[in-house]
Amino acid sequence: MSENTTEVLTGAAVLAAAVAFVVYAGQVSGFSGGAQTYPLEASFRSLEGVSVGTDVRLAGVRVGSVTEVVLNPETYRADTTVSVQRGIEIPDDSAIVISSEGLLGGNFVEIVPGGSPFFYAEGDSIEDTQGAVSLISLLLKFVSGQAE
Known part of the structure; x- marks a missing residue:
């Protein structure tokens, strides 16, 4: 009889661990059933290290995520949609x-807030963008002594 109890307790522990993993994975991926978001667009020269699902932060707090990245064939910039x-x-x-x-x-992706009393509406485009800075190219410039 004690073997049966041990098996039931072990099964319950495994099931609880699986449920905890699913909840944790949902939180990490940003999946939440009731979260309402709105899209904003931006165009970057370089989007190195950023892909769909990357965090969007304001003052260090996660406020959204990158939902779409498309290369614009006319401007050769990364047109990005964030929620x-x-x-x-x-x-x-x-x-x-x-x-x-x-x-x-x-x-x-970091949003640096301005001081305007007016706010972006759903689907608006953020014009003031700064792309990724390559750490390797900065180090190469420093080592070679080049100045911009």
Whole structure:
């Protein structure tokens, strides 16, 4: 009889671990059934290290994610769509920048808020963009002594 109890407890523990993993994976991927978002567009010269699903942060807090990246064949820029949580209003003179989490960390999209009393509406385009800066090219310039 004790073997049967042990099997049931082990099965329950495995099932609880599987449910915990699914919940954790949903939180990490940004999946939430009730979250309402609105799209904003931006065009970057370089989108190095950023892809669909990358975090969009404001003041270091995740407020959305990158939902679409398309190469514009006319301008050779990366046309990007980001989704931002409803209720978070972005001033219409804000900038959007590709930032790095550190020397060895990945990249994320950062919204640098402006001071305008007017806000972006759904589907608006953020004009003030700054693409990714390649750490390797910066180091090569430093080592070779080149100045821009």
